[in-house]
Each structure stands twice: as C-alpha cells, then as structure tokens.
Amino acid sequence: MLWIGGNPIKNAGVQRLAELKQLRFLSLYKGQISNVKPLAKLTKLERLYLDTNQISDISALSKLAKLERLHLVNNQISDISALSKLANLQDLDLRSNKIRHVNALVGLTKLRDLKLRRNPIQDTTPLQKLLAKNPDMKLDIEVVGVGAAPTAVAERPTETALLANFPNPFNPETWIPYELARDTDVKITIYNAQGVVVRTLALGHQSAGYYTGRARAAYWDGRNTVGEPVASGLYFYTFTAGDFVATRRLLILK
Numbered sequence: 001m002l003w004i005g006g007n008p009i010k011n012a013g014v015q016r017l018a019e020l021k022q023l024r025f026l027s028l029y030k031g032q033i034s035n036v037k038p039l040a041k042l043t044k045l046e047r048l049y050l051d052t053n054q055i056s057d058i059s060a061l062s063k064l065a066k067l068e069r070l071h072l073v074n075n076q077i078s079d080i081s082a083l084s085k086l087a088n089l090q091d092l093d094l095r096s097n098k099i100r101h102v103n104a105l106v107g108l109t110k111l112r113d114l115k116l117r118r119n120p121i122q123d124t125t126p127l128q129k130l131l132a133k134n135p136d137m138k139l140d141i142e143v144v145g146v147g148a149a150p151t152a153v154a155e156r157p158t159e160t161a162l163l164a165n166f167p168n169p170f171n172p173e174t175w176i177p178y179e180l181a182r183d184t185d186v187k188i189t190i191y192n193a194q195g196v197v198v199r200t201l202a203l204g205h206q207s208a209g210y211y212t213g214r215a216r217a218a219y220w221d222g223r224n225t226v227g228e229p230v231a232s233g234l235y236f237y238t239f240t241a242g243d244f245v246a247t248r249r250l251l252i253l254k
Helices: 011-017 037-041 059-063 081-085 125-133
Strands: 025-027 047-049 069-071 091-093 113-115 138-140 174-176 178-180 184-192 197-206 209-211 218-220 233-241 244-252
Touching: 011 037, 037 059, 059 081, 178 184, 178 233, 184 218, 197 218
Parallel strands: 025 047, 047 069, 069 091, 091 113, 113 138
Antiparallel strands: 174 218, 178 209, 184 197, 184 233, 233 244
16 A cells, blocks of 8 residues: 555656556555656556646556555546446546547446536437446436436535646646635635735625636636736645635646
C-alpha cells in the first residue's frame, strides 16, 4: 500500500513508482500528474486513486487487469476506451472530466458503483444496457447531452465542496469550481505565500447546485484589488460558503 495523496507529485515521481511492482493499493490524488504510462508496469494493482491531476490519456491503464477500484475524478479525460479491458472493476469514479461517449463501459458487469456526474455525455443508451445487465449497480450521472436518464439525477450536491482550480498552473486566468449543498453567501479570498490578501471575489448569495464549468465557476483574472497583474508564484484561495470554509493552492507561471 502506498498513499501519497495531497502531495504535488509530478511525472518524474510516477516514473520512480513504476519499479514497485508488488503494489496493490496506490493513491496519488491532488498532484500534477499528466503521464500515467509508467503505471502500466504495476499489474498487481487492485485499487488506484488519481483524483485531481492533469491526466488526459489513460490508455496505459488497460494493462491493469486486476483493478477493482479506480478513481479519476477531476482530470481532463475524454477517451475511456481503455477501460473496456478492466473487467474486474467494481468501483469506478469518473466525475468532472470531458467524457462524451461511454460505450466502453457496457461490458463492465461487475461494477457496483459508477459515478459519471459533471461530464458532457451525449448518449446514455450504453448505460441503460449496462444497467440491464447489472440492475444492482449504483449510478450517479448528470445528463447533459441527448438520451434519457437511466436513473434519477440529484438536483443538488449532498455536500458543499471546493474543487481544484483549472488550469493550474495558469497564466493569466483561472476558474475555481465548487459545489453548494444549500443556498448561501459565497466568497473566495486569494492570498499570496506571505498570507497577504491580494484579491477577494465576493460572489453574493447563490443557490444550491454545481458551479463546476467555466460558465458557472468563479473566475480570477490574475490581478490584485487595484487591477495590477500579480507576480508569478504560489498563492492560496479560501472558499467561504456559510459555515463551510476550505483552502486550496494555485500556481501562476509567467
């Protein structure tokens, strides 16, 4: 078991992990990973967590035939065809990606829990076929494209959450996504590495819902309170929604 969640591990670090071929559990969430090809050597993996990275290509994961649990939340994935070979998957979390086509999931009949919320899925017919084969599977989906919803869709999140900004690193602008479980006042305060406030985004009173895409997420243009571009470096943003408070970091590279 290896847990490196919450550390800014990069591609070079993933390359070194590829030598740990006996691993069964690996968590690399909240990093800066874009290349997962080295993980193809970890063929004994049963659980893999890669949430909140910068991954777009997951073709290498097709080699991990023993995977039972795979989490890829909040990445840049659009093509999931590689998942069709992971027949042992029981728990698959693909929320907050760019997935339009889900045909690759039809054969994953061992799935017990499938999460696809916040993807621009165009046709849910393959999911209906999967449910017909596996009626006990729990499906969490937010239908954006055409096609009937296979299950009821929640109107609001069950919990308030602050998600990772995108892009990150960035220059000069970025979006800060979040979810609201209830109607509340929302504010985002941005600090530099010394803890000095450089900008406050007062978003006002907002209704419960998903503020995750560019059209609804908070926007920062990389400027301070007087309109001047801030310097390159590490910054922090604190999200306040009623009694909920959370902080994340972002990086400006010029």
